[in-house]
Amino acid sequence: MKVNAALVGSGNIGTDLMMKALRSDRINPVWVAGIDPDSEGLAKAKASGLKTTHEGVDGLIDHLKNDHVKIAFDATSAYVHPDNSRKLEAKGVLVIDLTPAAIGPYCVPPVNLQEHVGRQESNVNMVSCGGQATIPLVAAVSRVQPVKYAEIVATVASKSAGPGTRKNIDEFTRTTANGIERVGGAKQGKAIIILNPAEPPMIMRDTIHCLTEDAPDEDAITKSVNDMIAEVQKYVPGYRLKNGPVFDGSRVSIFMEVKGLGDYLPEYAGNLDIMTAAALRAGEMFAKEIIDGALSLEAVSV
Amino acid sequence: MDLTGKKVRLHDMCLRDGMHAKRHQISIEQMISVASALDDAGIHLIEVTHGDGLGGASINYGFPASSDEDYLKAVVPEMKNAKISALLLPGIGTVDHLNMARDCGVHTIRVATHCTEADVSGQHINLARKLGLDTVGFLMMAHMVEPRQLLEQARLMESYGANCIYCTDSAGYMLPDDVTARIGALRGGLNEDTEIGFHGHHNLAMGIANSLAAIEAGADRIDGSAAGLGAGAGNTPLEVFNAVLDRMGVETGVDVFKLMNVAEDLVVPMMDQLIRVDRDSLIMGYAGVYSSFLLHAKRVGEKYHIPSGDILVELGKMKTIGGQEDMIEDVALNMVKERQESRVAP
Numbered sequence: 042m043k044v045n046a047a048l049v050g051s052g053n054i055g056t057d058l059m060m061k062a063l064r065s066d067r068i069n070p071v072w073v074a075g076i077d078p079d080s081e082g083l084a085k086a087k088a089s090g091l092k093t094t095h096e097g098v099d100g101l102i103d104h105l106k107n108d109h110v111k112i113a114f115d116a117t118s119a120y121v122h123p124d125n126s127r128k129l130e131a132k133g134v135l136v137i138d139l140t141p142a143a144i145g146p147y148c149v150p151p152v153n154l155q156e157h158v159g160r161q162e163s164n165v166n167m168v169s170c171g172g173q174a175t176i177p178l179v180a181a182v183s184r185v186q187p188v189k190y191a192e193i194v195a196t197v198a199s200k201s202a203g204p205g206t207r208k209n210i211d212e213f214t215r216t217t218a219n220g221i222e223r224v225g226g227a228k229q230g231k232a233i234i235i236l237n238p239a240e241p242p243m244i245m246r247d248t249i250h251c252l253t254e255d256a257p258d259e260d261a262i263t264k265s266v267n268d269m270i271a272e273v274q275k276y277v278p279g280y281r282l283k284n285g286p287v288f289d290g291s292r293v294s295i296f297m298e299v300k301g302l303g304d305y306l307p308e309y310a311g312n313l314d315i316m317t318a319a320a321l322r323a324g325e326m327f328a329k330e331i332i333d334g335a336l337s338l339e340a341v342s343v
Numbered sequence: 344m345d346l347t348g349k350k351v352r353l354h355d356m357c358l359r360d361g362m363h364a365k366r367h368q369i370s371i372e373q374m375i376s377v378a379s380a381l382d383d384a385g386i387h388l389i390e391v392t393h394g395d396g397l398g399g400a401s402i403n404y405g406f407p408a409s410s411d412e413d414y415l416k417a418v419v420p421e422m423k424n425a426k427i428s429a430l431l432l433p434g435i436g437t438v439d440h441l442n443m444a445r446d447c448g449v450h451t452i453r454v455a456t457h458c459t460e461a462d463v464s465g466q467h468i469n470l471a472r473k474l475g476l477d478t479v480g481f482l483m484m485a486h487m488v489e490p491r492q493l494l495e496q497a498r499l500m501e502s503y504g505a506n507c508i509y510c511t512d513s514a515g516y517m518l519p520d521d522v523t524a525r526i527g528a529l530r531g532g533l534n535e536d537t538e539i540g541f542h543g544h545h546n547l548a549m550g551i552a553n554s555l556a557a558i559e560a561g562a563d564r565i566d567g568s569a570a571g572l573g574a575g576a577g578n579t580p581l582e583v584f585n586a587v588l589d590r591m592g593v594e595t596g597v598d599v600f601k602l603m604n605v606a607e608d609l610v611v612p613m614m615d616q617l618i619r620v621d622r623d624s625l626i627m628g629y630a631g632v633y634s635s636f637l638l639h640a641k642r643v644g645e646k647y648h649i650p651s652g653d654i655l656v657e658l659g660k661m662k663t664i665g666g667q668e669d670m671i672e673d674v675a676l677n678m679v680k681e682r683q684e685s686r687v688a689p
Contacts, residue, residue, distance in 0.1 A: 235434055236457065237664055238457065
């Protein structure tokens with residue numbers, strides 16, 4: 042049994058998510074809403090047999106009830122998400138936010154997906170691509186011992202960063218830093234993002250630095266990090282340890298590479314995969330709750 | 344070359360780019376003393392922040408001796424004529440830092456992106472201009488694109504509200520003809536009232552020659568650093584450049600002797616190592632590597648017993664850009680692995 046879902050945003054992230062959702066055994070994508078009638082994303086959606094609109098959420102909203110849409114994924118931008126979310130939530134649709142708007146609580150599946158069960162939340166936020174790639178490893182260190190400061194550097198290929206990401210670069214750094222603290226468990230977080238235009242495009246790289254309060258327990262941290270990587274690999278097989286953990290005084294550094302499945306953009310764009318695969322994993326968990334009757338959101342106005 | 348009668352604004356970097364060469368450890372007292380002396384010499388614009396700009400304090404780039412806010416609050420009120428600028432790299436710093444710098448009394452904000460990524464600077468340039476600041480778009484590693492592409496990116500920054508655009512030779516890779524072509528393209532293609540600037544590094548000892556080429560091609564502002572204190576082999580040594588400009592009849596408004604005193608008496612004694620074209624910085628200039636990587640590569644090379652020059656060459660091959668300091672240790676660790684494997688192999 043599947044739950045019907047709508048995808049809002051037909052850019053890089055939305056289109057990659059659509060391709061993954063079409064393979065899901067819990068999520069049934071039925072609508073894609075974009076704003077550019079000529080976008081490649083909408084054309085792909087049509088070709089896959091989905092209903093489409095180029096009038097954004099407004100073109101979608103009146104069809105939600107008839108098409109039994111219960112979950113919407115928003116992959117637009119931090120600036121339009123609040124508006125989208127209000128309209129969708131009013132129709133009793135659960136919103137999974139892939140923008141860095143961060144209205145709802147953060148969701149980083151391998152760390153805190155289970156915490157969202159049974160909470161009747163109507164909006165959850167997926168932090169950022171860099172957050173999904175790094176926060177699990179901050180958490181892997183902080184579950185061993187207290188981390189007073191964690192910092193991540195996410196480097197993505199220029200070609201994989203669409204106009205929404207580029208306009209939202211401050212929201213990316215802020216939201217990711219907050220996620221490092223709230224979900225990663227570091228007392229203080231910092232995030233840096235770099236867009237590298239090299240040709241051929243570079244595969245996404247992520248560096249995670251943690252400063253532990255006391256001397257790091259090297260064996261326990263190494264094991265915890267490897268366990269967490271295996272957990273992420275369940276939904277992003279190309280999530281790979283390049284180097285580390287390196288221990289230097291109280292500094293723990295982990296060097297990761299994220300290769301994507303090459304669904305929409307080629308394999309270098311692991312930043313898309315880690316975000317869309319995490320969002321889909323969250324969506325599937327909520328779909329199961331809906332199917333089991335444990336989660337039912339009411340439309341505010343019908 | 345005839346530059347007689349031209350007017351150029353010199354912008355000093357030793358308290359920002361120089362932070363790289365000092366592992367971001369310049370003290371507040373040193374900041375005040377150097378900035379005051381530069382002010383007295385007639386320098387119009389002085390940059391003060393972490394080497395990687397506002398918000399650069401980090402494990403990746405290094406934690407500074409004091410915060411950007413403390414540096415700015417200490418230096419700005421001491422200036423009689425000079426104005427203070429701050430650098431901001433979107434992806435590292437945010438508009439929150441920009442607002443903080445404005446509240447500290449900064450006159451100029453320079454928003455820096457890699458030379459192909461100008462469209463990440465929209466929100467920052469826009470805000471700086473709205474706040475009434477002198478707003479500069481700073482296109483780094485400009486050797487990596489053709490003049491035509493550089494102009495396209497410059498036009499984006501201009502459209503967001505930048506009133507001055509810089510061609511930045513972050514790797515010290517350019518030769519005078521490269522500068523002439525790029526500054527010429529900017530001058531020819533941007534609005535007449537948009538100023539043009541050039542920021543050089545001395546890795547191939549081309550700081551002075553490149554800056555002269557920039558002026559000839561239409562640059563209004565030139566960056567340099569007293570005694571050259573800056574990343575890599577340093578920036579264009581400003582006291583030397585000012586003396587050259589004086590000989591050539593270019594107006595800078597900066598006192599030749601006072602500026603050489605600042606360099607010799609205040610800045611040189613601050614140096615932890617001689618700022619010169621050593622082998623590593625020469626490699627950077629030759630291979631086109633971001634100058635700020637220098638001391639990080641030396642430190643990591645020492646830790647893992649890998650020649651820092653080998654690390655820098657590899658970073659050049661990987662086409663790393665400004666900000667990717669995390670790749671320095673990654674590259675060294677890969678080299679350690681490779682060397683172990685080759686030792687184990689029969």
